[in-house]
Amino acid sequence: MNPELQNILAQARSVPTELSTEEVRAMFDTIVPQPEQAESNNHKLTPNQIKLIIMSLTTLSLSLVIYFFGFANNINSRTTSVIAPLQSSNQSEIKFQRELNDLDYFINQNYTKQERRARTAEIESLSLLTKGTNQSISIPERDIPSVDMKKPEFEDTQDQAQDNKMKYYSNYGILRYHEVTSDPLPELSSRTMRRMKRKLYKELVNDQLIRAKGIPVTIELHKDQITINNQVLNNELEIKYYQITHKAGTGPNRKIEMHSTYIKIGDFTSVGFKGSGLGTFEMEGPLELTAPNAPEDPWNILWKEERNALNQFCENLLDQMEHIPGKNPLFSVNIKDSEKLRSLSQSLRNALIEDEYITDPEDFILITHQKDKMTINGKTLDDNQRMSYVDLLATCKVKAAPNRMVRMSKHTISIGDFTPQEFTGTLANYED
Amino acid sequence: MAEEKQQRFWKAYEEAHEAFLRYCSALSYGKMDTEDLVQDVLLSAYKNFDKISPEKPFIHYLIRAAKNRKISIWRKLKFSTELIEQQALRLQSKDVAPDKILEIQHLYQTLDRLPKSQKEAIILFEISGFSMREIAEIQNSTEGAIKTKVSRGRTMLKRLLQQEDNHLSTSMNNLKTIML
Structure with missing residues (x-):
């Protein structure tokens, strides 16, 4: 080894340590609580608990102010909804917020831009009525189309255009579409796909998610969840497999299908597969070089x-x-x-x-x-x-x-x- | 009960003190106060003391805890000159000559430029004074792999130190030319 380097390293080894044993001991005595102290510490509130108490008190006082000083400011108003009884101040606040959100959404759906602006201004001046244990929102009279309060049946037949949208119903039964976007289709080289396949098989066997390499595997790459052969992964594994498959992207239909002879990465929809593949696999339907739904060129x-x-x-x-x-x-x-x-x-x-x-x-x-x-x-x-x-x-x-x-x-x-x-x-x- | 635990803990710690402190000093250089690091590690070690396997040396746990702390907390931290000064002052208070302090700090700084695994191996072997076998146990690796890391680390360290020396001498020459 270089004598100069040896010299420097020897110096680093020989100098006294930055903190002596006594100093560390003193520090240790201060940080490690004595048995009595430890017990008394158990009764102390953590900062999070204190924050929670303050927040609850604030919400409670606000609700009381609203309850005693609330008023109706428009005679021509009509009540559109009655929400659940006031079980707790927090719940009523949440409900109120939900109702506002729904109204906002509803108005956005049914009005033009100018009307929407005017309505937004009105919504800002909404007054809150509280009678007994019921809480209602009053909205100035306007030709608002009536809302069906019944929750409609969920339709099984999915519209093709809404393949990538998640359906759910708000409090009023308003059908909402929450768009779940996909990452763009991956353009992977055969080298990348080959490496991904090899790595995936190796890790899947190591994690005992499959018995052996070459077994058919389907990995669903959703934005918030990853499943391997319909098995939902825990957080640790999820992060690991997102890292391995990050080049494939995510999406509602994004999948990786692997077999001993091939790997397919892309979107698997009801009309077929669209993406990259490597190996020998059967084509579903006739070979199309354009999008499956495109008119015949x-x-x-x-x-x-x-x-x-x-x-x-x-x-x-x-x-x-x-x-x-x-x-x-x-x-x-x-x-x-x-x-x-x-x-x-x-x-x-x-x-x-x-x-x-x-x-x-x-x-x-x-x-x-x-x-x-x-x-x-x-x-x-x-x-x-x-x-x-x-x-x-x-x-x-x-x-x-x-x-x-x-x-x-x-x-x-x-x-x-x-x-x-x-x-x-x-x-x-x-x-x- | 608690007193007994403290005594046992302290006894185990005293044996590991020197190697552990040297490791922490090199590891925390410019990124964190060594005292803070030691404090954090000691607290977690004391908390888990009963769970730590008595078959393995206590120092192994301390080294791993310090390393994990580094990984989780310092990733985004930048170099701080204040911390470097603080470290120098501490060493100065222990009667270490200023030129030695400078050399050690230069070494720590150069060590920070090595790849992580090589840096770890060099610190544990050359500065903390662990044997190859012990390092292999701490890092869950093989003796051969550690030997390779140490050897490569040394070569790279030597090269980096030489580069800096050359750079310094070039700068000095340039300065001389400008002065003349």
């Missing part, structure tokens, strides 16, 4: 038809070819840069026209890319030609694999591993 229809025709063409070709499907590799094709994919698509098409594999740019193309063999629309390439296409595909890190294919039509391209049941890889649609 003509391009969508075109892409769908083109892709169906392309797939049909490829399946026919594969039936005629000698193609031995094998096991999918560990890493699938994942091209994140759309520009790169676009330029690959154009370069491929140009090369294919140049090499006379296709004559029309609109022709369908099927390229199979196996270890020592490459075919284009059923024709096997010689080594020289194959290498040029291998180099071209390598620009997007597309390597050879048993089921690896490139399927192209005029407006679509799919690169990845195709088996009769599934496709794992990258696909893109173009408008020109």
Whole structure:
């Protein structure tokens, strides 16, 4: 070790301590209460208790003042509601506040901006009537639509537009919607998702929330609560899992669905899943590249038809070819840069026209890319030609694999591993 | 009963006093009054004294309590020169030479720039004088890990001290040039 550093450290070790034992002893004697003192201390009120007493006394005196000096200031007024009996001053205060809030809400709902301003001014001058044990609020006469005092039945059929709103009824049965907003949909890279999945499985097993890794897990990420396989977590675990999943955001429909082969992060609504996913999983319904509720875009229809025709063409070709499907590799094709994919698509098409594999740019193309063999629309390439296409595909890190294919039509391209049941890889649609 | 508890507590504390105080001084440097820290830890230790496992040394509990207190309270605190002065005055009253005080304070300040785990290990090993095995027990770690932390901490500390020396000599040269 450096002698200079050793010297400094030795000095720090050798100097007397900042406080001597006697000083600490004296301090200890002052802070540690004697048995008699400790007992007498038990009768002292804590600052919080004192605050509580003062607050209660203030509320009580205020209620008494209101009770004795309250008056009605408008003859043309009408009473709109009768609230519960005065059980305690605190309760009546709370009720009164609630009533004001409800009125405020009600007025906001039924009046225009100018009217609302005028009404707010009137509300500020509300007078309070107290008769016997009942407390009422009087409001100057105005054409207020009557309010149904009955609490309506909760409707089971949920409006689609109000999916993200929480319904509840106020004291008067006024239906209120409290909007529960979601965080924006997460755009996570496959690396982030892979890491999150690994971390989650590790921690879930450690915390004994699941038996083993790979078991299906559903994590619901609400704003105020996190549940794992319908199990509500305690505070400590909740904080821990919010930290692990913070990139996924929160929301009423926000979930993480995990299985040994995939992870899906996003909003799971009645119409389907919207978000990011990694791995192999079944798509719910037809593959839509736009929002599920959006009106059918003509391009969508075109892409769908083109892709169906392309797939049909490829399946026919594969039936005629000698193609031995094998096991999918560990890493699938994942091209994140759309520009790169676009330029690959154009370069491929140009090369294919140049090499006379296709004559029309609109022709369908099927390229199979196996270890020592490459075919284009059923024709096997010689080594020289194959290498040029291998180099071209390598620009997007597309390597050879048993089921690896490139399927192209005029407006679509799919690169990845195709088996009769599934496709794992990258696909893109173009408008020109 | 209470008297007996106090006696037992005090007996246990006296053995741990020196190492504990050195740890607290280094830990609280510029952030909190050492006296306050010692007081807080002693109070909580006395309260939980009956629950503390007699199988493990009392000092382990004190060190952990001080560390936890640091984590919970000081995160947002900024350096205070007043506290540094107070610490210097205390040491001065114990007949420590001013140049030594300066050097020690410089060391504490540099220690504060080390990563947390390395700082902890250096303070416990080099200043409080614990053995590697004891530190491993306090920190629930292995001896090997502590050795690595201490070694890396030393290297980094050396580098930081050298950097500061170089910086100081450059500043002095600049000052000389300006003066000339």
